[in-house]
Amino acid sequence: MTWIPPLLVAIPLLAAAVIAGLDHITPAPIQHAIVLAASTATTVLAFLLLWSAESHEVVHWFGGWKPRHGLALGVDFAVGPLAAGMCCVIALVVTLALVYSLTYLHQAARLADALLLVALGAMCGFAMSGDLFNLFVWLELMGVSAYALTGFLVERLGPVQGAINFAITASVGSYLFAIGVALLYARTGTLNLAQIGQTLSHGRSGGLAIVAMTLLFCGFLVKGAVVPFHLWAADAYAVAPAPVCAVLGGVMTDIGLIGVARLYWTTFVAIDPGHAVGSVLLWLGCVTALLGGVMAFLQRHLKRMLAFSVVSHIGVMLAGIGLLGTSGLAGAELMFLAHALLTAGLFFVAGVLHADHGTIDELRLRGCGRGSWVPAAAWLAGTIGLVGLPYVGIYLGHALIDERAPGWAVAVLWLGSALSGAALLRAGARIFLGWGDPDDPLLGKPFDENPHQHGVVRPLLVAVAVATVAAGVVISVVPGLGQRAEYAATRFESRRGYAERILYGRPLPSPSPLLIATRHTSLSSLLFGAGSAVFAAGLAAAGLRKRKEIPAPVRVLHALHSGVVGDYVTWVIVGTTVTGAAWALLLR
Amino acid sequence: MSYLPYAVAAWICLVGIAGIATSKNLIHLAVCLSVTQSASYVLLLAVGYVKHGKAPIFVGLKLGSKAVDPVVQALTLTDVVVSLAVIGLILALALDAHRLAGTVDPDRLHEAQG
Numbered sequence: 001m002t003w004i005p006p007l008l009v010a011i012p013l014l015a016a017a018v019i020a021g022l023d024h025i026t027p028a029p030i031q032h033a034i035v036l037a038a039s040t041a042t043t044v045l046a047f048l049l050l051w052s053a054e055s056h057e058v059v060h061w062f063g064g065w066k067p068r069h070g071l072a073l074g075v076d077f078a079v080g081p082l083a084a085g086m087c088c089v090i091a092l093v094v095t096l097a098l099v100y101s102l103t104y105l106h107q108a109a110r111l112a113d114a115l116l117l118v119a120l121g122a123m124c125g126f127a128m129s130g131d132l133f134n135l136f137v138w139l140e141l142m143g144v145s146a147y148a149l150t151g152f153l154v155e156r157l158g159p160v161q162g163a164i165n166f167a168i169t170a171s172v173g174s175y176l177f178a179i180g181v182a183l184l185y186a187r188t189g190t191l192n193l194a195q196i197g198q199t200l201s202h203g204r205s206g207g208l209a210i211v212a213m214t215l216l217f218c219g220f221l222v223k224g225a226v227v228p229f230h231l232w233a234a235d236a237y238a239v240a241p242a243p244v245c246a247v248l249g250g251v252m253t254d255i256g257l258i259g260v261a262r263l264y265w266t267t268f269v270a271i272d273p274g275h276a277v278g279s280v281l282l283w284l285g286c287v288t289a290l291l292g293g294v295m296a297f298l299q300r301h302l303k304r305m306l307a308f309s310v311v312s313h314i315g316v317m318l319a320g321i322g323l324l325g326t327s328g329l330a331g332a333e334l335m336f337l338a339h340a341l342l343t344a345g346l347f348f349v350a351g352v353l354h355a356d357h358g359t360i361d362e363l364r365l366r367g368c369g370r371g372s373w374v375p376a377a378a379w380l381a382g383t384i385g386l387v388g389l390p391y392v393g394i395y396l397g398h399a400l401i402d403e404r405a406p407g408w409a410v411a412v413l414w415l416g417s418a419l420s421g422a423a424l425l426r427a428g429a430r431i432f433l434g435w436g437d438p439d440d441p442l443l444g445k446p447f448d449e450n451p452h453q454h455g456v457v458r459p460l461l462v463a464v465a466v467a468t469v470a471a472g473v474v475i476s477v478v479p480g481l482g483q484r485a486e487y488a489a490t491r492f493e494s495r496r497g498y499a500e501r502i503l504y505g506r507p508l509p510s511p512s513p514l515l516i517a518t519r520h521t522s523l524s525s526l527l528f529g530a531g532s533a534v535f536a537a538g539l540a541a542a543g544l545r546k547r548k549e550i551p552a553p554v555r556v557l558h559a560l561h562s563g564v565v566g567d568y569v570t571w572v573i574v575g576t577t578v579t580g581a582a583w584a585l586l587l588r
Numbered sequence: 589m590s591y592l593p594y595a596v597a598a599w600i601c602l603v604g605i606a607g608i609a610t611s612k613n614l615i616h617l618a619v620c621l622s623v624t625q626s627a628s629y630v631l632l633l634a635v636g637y638v639k640h641g642k643a644p645i646f647v648g649l650k651l652g653s654k655a656v657d658p659v660v661q662a663l664t665l666t667d668v669v670v671s672l673a674v675i676g677l678i679l680a681l682a683l684d685a686h687r688l689a690g691t692v693d694p695d696r697l698h699e700a701q702g
Contacts, residue, residue: 133663140670144677151681157688161697164614164681171621171674172608178628178667179601185660186635565617565694566609573605 001052002060004045005077005128008087011042012121016114023111032102035113039098042120043091050084056508057491057501058084059130070503072192078130078502081488082333086127086258089337090251093344093468094120097243100348100464103457104355105241112152112244118145119247123255130266130502132181132191135259139177139223143170146252149244150236158447161563162239169232169568173222176576180215183208184267193266194502197495201270210587213268213277214580217260218572224256226318227288228575230311231561231568234295237307238447242351245303246344246468249310254336257314261321261329265493276586280579281322282405286412288315293419295561297543298554300443302350302360302427306343309386309420313339313394316413320401327403329489334475334482335397338385341472342393346382346424348465349375353431355456361446362427367434374462376432382469383428387421387536388414390529391518396476399525400485410528418532422539429544436544444558482519487511593634601627614682614692618675625671629664636660 015038019031026034052058058079061067065074079087094116105112119142126138147170151163185191187208188199200209218229225233233253237245260281268277292312299305313335320332352375354360357368369376385393398417402410429435475481491497491508500506604624611617636657642649644658686692 133666137666137670140674144670144673147674147677147681151677151684154681154684155688157685157697160681160684160688164678164685164694164697167674167678167681168608168617168621171678172605172624175601175621175625175628178625179597179631181663182628182631182635182660185632185663191659563697566611569605570609573609 001049001058004049004052005058005060005079006062007045008042008049008091008124008128009121011038011045012117012124014038016117016121019114019117020111031113035098035117036095038117039091039095039120042124043088043095046084046087046091046124049079050081050088053079053081053084055510057498059502059505067503072190072195072503075134076130076192076502077125077128078194078498079128080491080498081484082492083127085333085488086336087124089340090123090127091120093250093340094247096344096464096468097246100246100351100461101241101243103455103460104243104351104453112149112241115145115149116244116247119149119252123252126255127258130193132184132193132196136174136177136181139219139259140174142252142255143167143174143223146236146248149248150240152241152244153239156239159239162235165563165565165568166232166236168565169229169572170222172569172572173219173229176215176222176572177219180212180219183212183215187212192502193263194499197267197270198499198503200267201495207584209268209271210584211580213271214576214583216263218576218579220256220259220263221284221575222256222572223253224260224318225253225311225314226256226284227291227311227315228571230288230292231571233311234299234304234307234561235563237310238301238304242303242347242354245306245350246347249306249347250340250344253310253314254317254340257317257321257332257336260318261332261492264321264324265495266498269495272587275324277583278322278324279586280582282319282409284579285315285317285319285322286409288312288318289413289416290315290419293416293423295557296420296423297426297539298442298444298557299423300362300440301447302353302362303347304447305362305423305427306346306350309424310339310343312416312420313343313386315416316398316401319405319409319413320397323401323404325404326486326489326493327400328405329492330482330485331397331400331403333397333485333488334400335394338394338397338472338475341468341475342382342385345378345465345469345472346386348461348468349379349382352458352461352465355453355458355461362430363439363443364446365431366436366438367431369432370434372432374466376428378462378466378469379424379428379432381473383421383424384533385469385473386417386424387533388417388529389533390521390526391476393473393476395529396482396519396521398529399521400482402525402528403522410524414528414532418536419539421532421536422543425536425540426543429540437546440543440547441550442547442554477518479518480514480516483514483517487514593630593637597627597631597634600624600630612693612695614685614694615679617694618678618682621678622671622675625667628667632660632664632667
């Protein structure tokens with residue numbers, strides 16, 4: 001099955017090239033057919049890959065340049081169950097977004113489909129790559145298509161500014177990453193991840209490896225919208241069309257976290273005998289979860305609100321990875337799965353609202369959604385799934401992360417989810433029920449809106465939204481999924497197993513059969529999940545009350561998200577310096 | 589091995605980032621961005637440099653003679669190509685910003701905030 005991994009990249013990229021190249025002579029229906037065929041084929045192949053990666057890593061060496069005597073000569077794709085599962089989710093969400101954009105982006109431009117396909121290929125390539133420099137190239141390819149998609153509607157200033165802020169901040173992150181690649185290559189003399197891990201495990205750790213790790217991880221964290229690198233995210237997601245947001249917020253942001261996990265467990269685990277790297281990641285995750293939640297609560301623009309809700313869930317996932325254990329990583333995986341579908345679904349519902357009313361401003365939409373019961377139900381279900389009510393949506397992932405996290409971190413992470421859930425609940429109540437005050441100074445100023453959409457087929461949009469949310473809601477109760485995630489995490493975390501498989505082609509011991517049952521969670525997780533849901537409902541109700549004054553800290557938070565790209569880059573540098581200093585102290 | 593190229597790379601990177609952080613003009617900002625990236629070119633080439641090494645074109649070279657690392661040169665070239673796309677896109681967006689807002693000063697674009 002080693003022929004599958006390259007196809008996951010080649011099919012979408014080729015289809016994108018065909019569409020872009022023949023744009024002026026191909027009629028729209030044929031283009032749509034090519035787009036959907038390509039993304040569906042990619043999805044099917046991704047599931048096939050998941051099936052065949054079950055027992056051992058599927059390794060593809062490009063051009064047949066296999067390693068000789070344990071020395072990597074070529075460039076490889078190495079896919080275990082985790083990477084294959086990621087590809088499945090990515091391909092699924094992109095396919096849904098493409099179906100959604102059939103009529104939604106119809107007039108804006110057809111080339112958006114091609115860009116979405118490029119993003120799909122790049123994300124799959126990133127998830128599968130076993131080569132450090134190729135990670136950088138996929139990261140950049142993903143970035144360029146995302147910047148272009150963000151700034152797609154160039155008739156308005158909002159999208160242009162959002163795209164500029166996104167492009168510049170993320171590029172600075174990529175350049176940090178590139179410098180990290182150069183340093184790590186200088187230290188180890190190889191670009192293959194397995195080989196780098198082998199080399200690092202033999203020598204002294206040394207300062208250079210720590211500097212390289214800081215730059216590489218911070219490059220990923222910029223893409224992953226982790227505080228304080230997150231500032232671009234809301235600007236970009238607020239202005240991109242809904243299906244693009246679903247892809248950016250649902251899967252592309254999380255890609256940065258996979259990068260961190262992949263690099264850590266293939267390479268840097270070798271210089272981290274005391275697991276000191278994880279504590280910094282755990283801290284960053286907690287701060288991100290909390291700040292993302294608070295900021296989501298302070299938004300009136302639904303897509304900005306969702307963007308900050310993405311940030312808060314990213315924080316929870318980063319904390320899960322930062323625990324550096326099987327259950328934490330498995331929790332992050334499950335959370336990614338549920339969060340990708342639910343977030344995409346909520347962005348789709350926001351797109352329906354935009355198509356209906358020409359705005360997605362919570363206050364302007366007050367009471368506008370009365371009577372549209374299906375979108376209302378989808379919004380409510382998605383919100384409950386993101387709050388983490390026991391056995392709904394992200395709950396299982398959250399609960400697995402709880403198992404190993406220290407008590408304070410558990411409380412902070414649940415608080416973050418509750419805050420962002422409260423924001424979404426409040427918006428839902430205001431829009432679909434007409435509850436609450438028509439004005440709220442807490443939520444800042446209104447935004448420039450994209451023009452009204454014409455020619456959308458509303459039932460199609462609603463159907464895609466409902467299907468996506470429904471798939472996300474049931475993730476926690478799918479029998480066997482929890483056990484599978486834990487098995488994938490065990491495989492992912494074994495640096496030695498990975499290196500032997502890649503460099504020597506040794507087979508792994510065959511896995512014991514996995515249980516097919518809903519995974520049980522601890523009592524405290526049940527209580528936290530239920531408490532978070534109650535807290536979110538209460539906070540949402542409080543958010544609907546009439547308010548005259550805004551507290552000073554809120555003003556500071558709004559001012560920090562200034563929309564000026566120079567500030568964002570400064571925060572990137574500050575964040576990199578601080579995390580680097582922390583790692584240098586801890587790993588000395 | 590001289591430390592000068594590494595110092596130069598660090599200096600270029602810091603100067604570029606300082607330029608981005610304080611820039612009042614999107615075009616200037618795009619140039620600063622490419623300055624920042626050239627730090628990684630200098631660094632890569634410094635990493636692969638071998639004293640008295642020949643260019644890594646092995647036609648007509650004696651077996652066993654020293655050559656500089658060809659991998660970093662390939663990486664640098666890829667890096668250049670990648671940055672071309674990004675800079676091109678940012679310049680196009682800067683043009684759009686000028687068309688819509690009449691300014692290319694990022695401090696005076698006020699759409700995204702809060």
